[in-house]
Amino acid sequence: MxxxxxxxxxxxxxxxxxxxxxxxxxxxxxxxxxxxxxxxxxxxxxxxxxxxxxxxxxxxxxxxxxxxxxxxxxxxxxxxxxxxxxxxxxxxxxxxxxxxxxxxxxxxxxxxxxxxxxxxxxxxxxxxxxxxxxxxxxxxxxxxxxxxxxxxxxxxxxxxxxxTGTAYPRLATPAPKNIHNTADPLPIARTGFNEEDLDKALNEFGTYVDVRREDLEDLLRLTEQHTFKRRTEHLTAVSIMSRDLRTGHPEMPIEEAWIRLKEHRLKALPVVDQHRRLVGIITLVDLLKYFELDAPISRFHRLRYLRNKRLKHIMTTPVISVNFDTPLVELVSLLTDRGLHYMPVIDEHRQLAGIITQTDLIAALYRGWLSQVQ
Structure with a gap:
């Protein structure tokens, strides 16, 4: 003592x-x-x-x-x-x-x-x-x-x-916006501490803390992320990605991409050039937009309308992607709070090497949890 x-x-x-x-x-x-x-x-x-x-x-x-x-x-x-x-x-x-x-x-x-x-x-x-x-x-x-x-x-x-690069007065970090425009907190924040927990902890601490409440909250969340990163450091993008991929190219007709997605029960199709470099991505939702016509017309005219479009006209570009050694904690943030459902993985030459889906992420988190309880 x-x-x-x-x-x-x-x-x-x-x-x-x-x-x-x-x-x-x-x-x-x-x-x-x-x-x-x-x-x-x-x-x-x-x-x-x-x-x-x-x-x-x-x-x-x-x-x-x-x-x-x-x-x-x-x-x-x-x-x-x-x-x-x-x-x-x-x-x-x-x-x-x-x-x-x-x-x-x-x-x-x-x-x-x-x-x-x-x-x-x-x-x-x-x-x-x-x-x-x-x-x-x-x-x-x-x-x-x-x-x-x-x-x-x-x-x-x-x-x-x-x-000199020191913000004064220091502004509170804006809360990430829920992409669905609902009142629910972001997925990554639902299982962690909330503002009420922080207020109770400060009251129980019983003395003055010389740090802004907003900065303290950011610090604790960063601590959580680093703890999670340390516990799952063996899990990176290369260890959980899918490797056997189905891809498209910029000149591929839309109806061909639709058939490929339907045949393999996929919801996203990476778009690569002749050197297999990632140039875009197309999702099932992107394709469905071209079926939404104001006036009802025959199926023949609808198909003819689709044939006028190619993937380069509707693909999302540039594509948010990760590399082989991206840690699991960053993948969690991208595939939850950012609202992304598919994350292409590229090599040092920006060639497509794999893709990570939310299903892959759930499986990786489950394996990580098992390794902690065993």
Whole structure:
């Protein structure tokens, strides 16, 4: 127990790549420099230097951990403004210095939590406004330099982070659209955790988690995918694909493709060129569209209509395909959430080597499940 307690004080992994260190430091340099210089120019050196410390702390969040809720634009703007107001009130109505400082920090924390704008450096704003005579002597006019410095730092963060490849503010990943336009969740999400499960877990965890809820959900789903990939790493496209294929060519008449699909009880026909390179795919649904005529006509005219079309006129191109070593986890996503029913497999020369259907996928998942329970 003592060893575990001591271990709790050891450094934690921040998961920040070294290449991000220089980027964050450069952004913080520009942000603090611009904020202090602007404040010095408009409000004088005393006010600029008095508010420099909270700005420096805010720069760490905005440029190093910009994806956290603590660094959100609303957090820094509302947090600094609210804390400055609290600092002025404490300076006006509380006499004892230590009590005034403690009250300013505690009231700032409660207020920021209530308004969902928690920003730790804002507590420093409340402190310096409360304790610094040059600041609290200004009364509520101190809000002008506080907001000005905050806006300058925020503008630099918005420009620098986005120009250097770090989205700020971080947008929530849009939920994949159900291709059937129904309210059902995507197939891959029906057997995993849902939003209600995540909310219950966060409530039971019982403490603040410094990560956006949307990012946490994405992280957990990625963890699920990597776990599944590790457990099924022996199953790839080459191990589950069908190899004895029936194909068409671009000049093949539609009625010939129809006969081939019907004869072999197939629902999709890959289209290849003379070098067996995949150039398109035609499905039973694609062919059935050409039987849907507005006016009823004779069977003879219907067949004559079909003979005017060839596969190159109606095939789907380009074709979404996979290669031999595509893992099972990617095939699951393509053949469920993307709504695809057939997945051609190509070699390094883009020649058709096989095809994977949803039936092949179900069989592979069943074999994978058996290997885990045995």
């Amino acid at each position: 003592r060893a575990q307690w001591i271990k709790a004080f050891t450094p934690l992994s921040l998961n920040i790549p070294p290449k991000q260190w220089l980027r964050a430091a450069s952004g913080a340099f520009l942000g603090v420099l611009a904020s202090v210089l602007c404040s010095h120019f408009f409000f004088g050196s005393q006010i600029a230097m008095s508010l420099a410390a909270p700005i420096g702390a805010s720069a760490v969040l905005l440029f190093v951990t910009s994806a956290t809720p603590l660094a959100h634009p609303w957090s820094i703007l509302a947090g600094n403004l609210l804390s400055a107001v609290i600092g002025v009130f404490c300076a006006l109505y509380l006499e004892e210095t230590g009590f005034r400082a403690a009250a300013a920090v505690s009231l700032a924390i409660i207020s920021m939590l209530a308004l969902r704008c928690l920003h730790p450096p804002s507590c420093a704003v409340a402190l310096v406004v409360t304790l610094n005579p040059n600041l609290h002597a200004l009364g509520f006019a101190v809000l002008i330099p506080v907001v000005s410095q905050t806006l300058v730092l925020l503008c630099v963060a918005l420009g620098f982070n986005n120009l």
